Amino acid sequence: MPGLFLSHNAELRCPDMHCDLHMHSTASDGTDAPSALAAIARSINVSAIALTDHDTTEGLPACAAACAELGIDFVPGIELSCDPHAKGLRPPRDTIQSDRKLGTLHILGFFVDPGNARLLDIHHRILRARLERNPQIIRNLQGLGVEIEYDEVLALAAGSGTKIVGRPHIAQVLVKKGYARSAQDAFAKYIGEGRPAYCRRDTLTPSEAIEAIHDAGGLASLAHPIQLRYADDAELEFIMERLRDAGLDAVEVRHCDHTPPLVEQYTQLAQRLGLLVSGGSDYHGSRKSVAMGSSRVPRDVFETLRERHTRFSGR
Numbered sequence: 001m002p003g004l005f006l007s008h009n010a011e012l013r014c015p016d017m018h019c020d021l022h023m024h025s026t027a028s029d030g031t032d033a034p035s036a037l038a039a040i041a042r043s044i045n046v047s048a049i050a051l052t053d054h055d056t057t058e059g060l061p062a063c064a065a066a067c068a069e070l071g072i073d074f075v076p077g078i079e080l081s082c083d084p085h086a087k088g089l090r091p092p093r094d095t096i097q098s099d100r101k102l103g104t105l106h107i108l109g110f111f112v113d114p115g116n117a118r119l120l121d122i123h124h125r126i127l128r129a130r131l132e133r134n135p136q137i138i139r140n141l142q143g144l145g146v147e148i149e150y151d152e153v154l155a156l157a158a159g160s161g162t163k164i165v166g167r168p169h170i171a172q173v174l175v176k177k178g179y180a181r182s183a184q185d186a187f188a189k190y191i192g193e194g195r196p197a198y199c200r201r202d203t204l205t206p207s208e209a210i211e212a213i214h215d216a217g218g219l220a221s222l223a224h225p226i227q228l229r230y231a232d233d234a235e236l237e238f239i240m241e242r243l244r245d246a247g248l249d250a251v252e253v254r255h256c257d258h259t260p261p262l263v264e265q266y267t268q269l270a271q272r273l274g275l276l277v278s279g280g281s282d283y284h285g286s287r288k289s290v291a292m293g294s295s296r297v298p299r300d301v302f303e304t305l306r307e308r309h310t311r312f313s314g315r
Contacts, residue, residue, distance in 0.1 A: 019048035019302040020293050021075060022108060022223065022252065022280025026161045027051075027059030028079075029168050031285030033161070034059030037292075038066035038074075046293045048073035048302040050110055050280065054164060055080060055126040057114035073302065078109040078119060079223060080209040081126070089206065091238045103193070103229030105206060108221040108252065108278065109213035111309045116216035122204065129201040130166055137170060140197035141190060146179055167191050168287065183287075210247045219309055221250035221278040225266060226257050237269060244273050250305065254279030254295040276308060277301060 024030035025037060032040070034051060041049050049072060051063045060076045067074035084105035112119060138150045152173050157165040171186035180186035190197040204212075213220040222243055230236040240251065253266040254277075270277050279297035281290050 017045060017047040017299045018293055019050075019073075019297050019299050020046050020280045020283065020295065021048075021050040021077070021110065021278050021297065021302065021305075022052050022079075022255065023049060023283040023292060024053050024079075024285075025051060025059045025063065026163060027056055028053035028164045029162055029166060029284060029287065031160055031162070031287050034063035035066040037063055038070045038072045040292050041067075041072050042070045044291075044293045046072075047299055048075065049292075050075035050077040050108075052077035052079040052108050052110075052280070054166075056123050056164065057112065057116075057119055058123075058163065060114040075110050075302070075305075076112055076114055077218075078112055078213070080107045080109065080122065080212070081105075081203050082107055082206045082209050083203040084228065086205045086207075089239055089242050091235055104227045106223040106227075107206060107209040107213065107248075108223045109209075109216065109218040110221065110250075110278070110305055111313070112213060112216040112218035116212075118212045118215045122209075122212055126201070126203075127164070129203075130164065133199050133201040134165060134170070136199045137167070137191055137197050140199060141170075141174075144190070144196055146174070146177075146190070146197075148173060148177065148179075206243055206248075207246045210243070214247060217313055219249040219276075219305060219312075220247065221252055221276075222248060223252050224255045224257055224282065225251060226255070226262060233265075237273075240269060240273055240275075244275060248275060249308065250276035250278045252279055253277045254297045254301075256282050256290045256295060258295075276304060278305060 025032055025034040027034055051059055053059050057078055064074050082105045135150050138148060141148050153169050156172055157169045170191055171183040174180045174186040175182060180189055210220040251266055251270045253263050267277060279295050279301055281292055281295045283290055283292040
């Protein structure tokens with residue numbers, strides 16, 4: 001990871017400074033170029049950022065260079081999509097009575113080496129799976145009577161400058177053509193998990209994701225636990241214990257989907273399980289109505305993660 005983890009001038013380190021350790025660029029499904037993120041952070045007094053594009057490290061060098069120019073501490077990161085139904089992740093049926101499926105399970109990697117062979121292999125593996133899944137979703141939609149062509153999705157993605165074509169782009173086309181009121185509505189009606197046009201793609205097990213992040217020299221953090229759609233607090237704790245046992249280092253407690261009571265709950269659970277905390281806005285530019293820095297993550301969160309990484313970077 002030489003040259004990508006940067007620490008800069010003291011003027012950005014007053015006590016009320018904040019960090020944002022979860023954001024996306026055009027290297028995945030954001031609308032801002034990696035090189036543009038540092039200027040946004042500087043303009044709102046965010047002193048440290050992590051670029052955590054989905055399943056890719058492609059944008060990290062450009063973002064690192066921009067942060068170096070503007071005196072922003074930079075954390076090279078990634079967000080890996082995992083299988084929420086992995087064996088052993090959920091409690092036994094006699095403990096939690098629920099037949100419903102979990103939501104999404106994403107693992108954030110911090111301080112990763114962008115050239116790590118294992119992460120690059122995951123990137124190519126998931127990219128191939130997406131390339132196979134997207135046309136199938138379009139065929140599923142067409143079977144439902146939706147007039148949509150994959151070329152429309154590709155054109156929209158190309159126009160936005162994003163490198164990875166996925167369901168958010170399909171959702172945008174559905175909104176544009178009047179089949180949904182919003183991207184969220186498109187997911188709820190058509191392309192979300194369990195919906196009629198949904199198609200699974202190859203995903204990692206949580207253990208695979210955590211091991212890959214560690215292999216790349218990084219720390220692994222559970223992203224937005226609320227999106228797991230756990231049945232109750234007991235199920236959430238069970239899942240987090242399994243992830244901790246698989247090597248998880250931290251939990252994202254501050255996120256745009258987390259209410260203050262959830263922030264407090266997740267913070268206490270992390271402490272009880274011996275996990276660090278992380279936090280970020282999950283900024284996607286204009287794709288989502290979430291501003292960079294909006295989760296107000298104290299800079300101490302970045303400092304603690306950096307200290308842990310420094311201590312254990314030789315593992």
